Amino acid sequence: MATYKKDKGLNVKSYTTDPDKTYPSAFEGQLYYNSSDGQFKYIGLGAGTWSSAPTLNTARRYPGGAGIQKAALCIAGQSYPSFYDLTEEYNGTAWSEEGDLSTSRGRLASGGTTTAAFAAAGNMGPPGNTDSAEKWNGSSWTSAGTINTARGNIAGAGSNTAAVIFGGNPSPAYTEIYDGSSWSETGDLNTGRNALAGNGTSTAGWAGGGGSPGASTETFNGSSWTEGPSLNSGRSYLAGWGTTTSAVIIGGAPPGTKCALTESFDGTSWTETGDLGTANKYLAAAGANNTAGIQIAGSTGGPPDGTAVNTSEEFTVSHAFKKVTTG
Amino acid sequence: MAYKYTVKENWGKGFFTHEERRQMYLAGHPGNVWVVDDNVFGDQWLLKVVGANKTKAEAQAIVDGVIEDAQDAWDADNVDGESSDDKITRLGAKPVKYNLP
Numbered sequence: 001m002a003t004y005k006k007d008k009g010l011n012v013k014s015y016t017t018d019p020d021k022t023y024p025s026a027f028e029g030q031l032y033y034n035s036s037d038g039q040f041k042y043i044g045l046g047a048g049t050w051s052s053a054p055t056l057n058t059a060r061r062y063p064g065g066a067g068i069q070k071a072a073l074c075i076a077g078q079s080y081p082s083f084y085d086l087t088e089e090y091n092g093t094a095w096s097e098e099g100d101l102s103t104s105r106g107r108l109a110s111g112g113t114t115t116a117a118f119a120a121a122g123n124m125g126p127p128g129n130t131d132s133a134e135k136w137n138g139s140s141w142t143s144a145g146t147i148n149t150a151r152g153n154i155a156g157a158g159s160n161t162a163a164v165i166f167g168g169n170p171s172p173a174y175t176e177i178y179d180g181s182s183w184s185e186t187g188d189l190n191t192g193r194n195a196l197a198g199n200g201t202s203t204a205g206w207a208g209g210g211g212s213p214g215a216s217t218e219t220f221n222g223s224s225w226t227e228g229p230s231l232n233s234g235r236s237y238l239a240g241w242g243t244t245t246s247a248v249i250i251g252g253a254p255p256g257t258k259c260a261l262t263e264s265f266d267g268t269s270w271t272e273t274g275d276l277g278t279a280n281k282y283l284a285a286a287g288a289n290n291t292a293g294i295q296i297a298g299s300t301g302g303p304p305d306g307t308a309v310n311t312s313e314e315f316t317v318s319h320a321f322k323k324v325t326t327g
Numbered sequence: 328m329a330y331k332y333t334v335k336e337n338w339g340k341g342f343f344t345h346e347e348r349r350q351m352y353l354a355g356h357p358g359n360v361w362v363v364d365d366n367v368f369g370d371q372w373l374l375k376v377v378g379a380n381k382t383k384a385e386a387q388a389i390v391d392g393v394i395e396d397a398q399d400a401w402d403a404d405n406v407d408g409e410s411s412d413d414k415i416t417r418l419g420a421k422p423v424k425y426n427l428p
Contacts, residue, residue: 052341
């Protein structure tokens with residue numbers, strides 16, 4: 001007869017009550033026995049929730065985001081009619097102002113980390129969209145050349161040495177990749193879209209939502225796009241973070257409004273989870289996977305003025321006690 | 328489900344926590360209007376933030392006012408020769424009113 005001891009080399013601990021479910025007292029996936037209710041249980045993932053986080057120094061909408069939950073960048077953005085070149089960095093405790101971009105912009109593509117990020121394209125108001133790209137080394141921005149087709153409401157993925165940008169208007173299917181020295185065109189999105197979300201890397205990126213507004217998603221392998229599972233709620237002007245197998249999308253705009261909806265992707269399908277505290281669109285986000293991330297600025301009112309916010313919220317998936325059941 | 332309403336600017340970290348979100352419904356709206364469950368957890372949060380508590384009708388009026396201002400601003404923001412689609416691309420869609428829970 002197989003036993004857990006034989007298979008895993010470990011005894012199953014017995015507790016009279018559910019144990020502390022946080023590391024190092026316990027760890028995700030840990031199996032145990034609760035002698036009070038006679039249940040074998042394990043520590044699994046619970047629902048994701050949002051909490052308020054420190055406010056940014058400058059309210060803005062249409063910024064770019066980069067990084068992870070406790071180490072993130074807010075890049076550029078606008079508060080109508082002003083367009084910003086500002087960069088703020090979050091260290092898990094507070095937002096602080098860092099080096100400015102060379103070109104002010106909103107509705108840009110961005111990605112990377114707090115020490116290796118990029119910003120490309122975007123809108124500058126009059127005179128329109130920019131083809132400028134810049135790269136961040138942790139302290140300052142320098143030129144990363146120019147993209148081939150200037151556009152706004154675009155998304156991106158990757159780092160300051162290997163990036164991909166996609167979608168946007170006026171060329172909603174265009175995709176360009178950056179190899180650390182120049183930008184070149186590559187395979188188009190299957191569904192052209194603007195005001196979309198995207199993240200990942202230049203060889204494993206994803207795009208979701210955007211357009212009319214749409215619910216479709218696609219993944220990028222470095223040269224071409226493949227259609228993926230649809231979101232539960234189609235929307236544009238949303239934000240997202242994560243990888244092609246573990247991601248989150250948040251907020252955005254069904255026609256004429258905004259939403260607080262959050263959806264988590266586990267590599268197979270998108271599932272709704274805890275809502276943002278405040279419905280938000282034109283926002284940015286950062287995070288590594290579907291267990292933790294941060295919402296950055298955006299708009300909780302309507303255009304065109306007085307609506308940019310300086311708020312941020314942190315998304316965290318807590319651990320939960322799960323009963324072991326037979327199949 | 329019954330709710331309570333208050334007006335308070337989100338001060339950032341600690342304004343609402345993961346634990347509070349797990350315990351109760353909470354949602355922010357235009358005009359710094361917040362809606363929470365009418366229960367012990369909602370009451371605890373209201374005591375913490377010390378907002379200006381409102382009736383549902385008062386809270387709805389605040390939200391409506393913000394959206395009406397945004398609608399007026401949207402209507403007034405025009406560029407010669409711009410199509411309606413281009414305007415939506417530039418500004419986003421015109422805000423619409425909605426009802427608080």
